[in-house]
Amino acid sequence: MGPVGDGPERTGHDHPARGRTSMKETDSRYKKTYPVSWSQLHNDCRALAWRLLELRTDWERIIAIARGGLVPAAIIARELDIHFIDTVCVSSYTVRAQGGFRVIKNVAGDSKRTLIIDDLVDTGKTARIVREMLPLSHFATVYAKPDGRPLTDTYVTEVSQETWILFPWDSEPQYQYIDPIADLSRNGRKG
Numbered sequence: 001m002g003p004v005g006d007g008p009e010r011t012g013h014d015h016p017a018r019g020r021t022s023m024k025e026t027d028s029r030y031k032k033t034y035p036v037s038w039s040q041l042h043n044d045c046r047a048l049a050w051r052l053l054e055l056r057t058d059w060e061r062i063i064a065i066a067r068g069g070l071v072p073a074a075i076i077a078r079e080l081d082i083h084f085i086d087t088v089c090v091s092s093y094t095v096r097a098q099g100g101f102r103v104i105k106n107v108a109g110d111s112k113r114t115l116i117i118d119d120l121v122d123t124g125k126t127a128r129i130v131r132e133m134l135p136l137s138h139f140a141t142v143y144a145k146p147d148g149r150p151l152t153d154t155y156v157t158e159v160s161q162e163t164w165i166l167f168p169w170d171s172e173p174q175y176q177y178i179d180p181i182a183d184l185s186r187n188g189r190k191g
Contacts, residue, residue: 029162030162032160032162032163033163034163034164034166035166035171036165036167037168038168041071041142044143044156045071045072045142046075046079047156048076048140048141048154048155048156049075052076052138052154055154058113059080059114059115060113060114061082061085061113061115062076062077062082062114063085063086063087063107063116063134063137064085064086064087064088065090065126066089066105068118068120068167069116069117070087072141072142073117086107087105088103088105088106088107088133089104089105090103090104101126103129106133110133111137112137114134114137115137115138116134116137118140118141118142120141120144120165121143121144121148121149123147123148124147127139127141127151127152139153140153141154141155142155142157143157143158143165144157144158144159145159145160146158147161
């Protein structure tokens with residue numbers, strides 16, 4: 001599919017909300033917004049599952065990249081009837097210090113029948129780290145941006161690099177960013 005004009009990127013690692021930087025502080029990077037509803041995400045994950053099933057029918061396991069890949073991995077696991085699911089956890093130190101990544105939870109068991117699932121590949125920094133851990137595995141994302149796309153084996157929708165994907169777990173129905181409850185309590189506010 002061609003690029004979507006209004007979409008954001010989020011691996012959960014260099015995402016402003018995850019790095020506790022407000023969306024306003026990162027607006028200069030993003031010129032467009034692409035809101036994704038729960039229904040659309042579910043449909044896009046099912047489309048990804050169809051593409052993966054066309055490649056092979058004997059996938060053995062899924063490695064979800066936490067946190068963004070958890071929901072897509074659950075949907076794809078159901079659709080492909082995969083019961084072995086694990087996670088790999090990679091985090092950036094801060095949004096402003098791009099490239100300062102650390103592995104919080106490693107994973108083993110590389111295989112051509114293993115799927116690595118994430119919601120989005122943006123700059124490709126997280127994808128590069130995980131691919132080094134699991135070079136034989138098949139890397140699939142729901143959304144892909146041009147900078148990270150070469151690291152992805154399969155994806156459903158391409159979005160432009162300057163697009164902010166507003167995922168349903170980061171928004172209210174009005175497509176406004178909402179702070180996680182932990183941030184609200186740290187700042188003495190209530191949701």
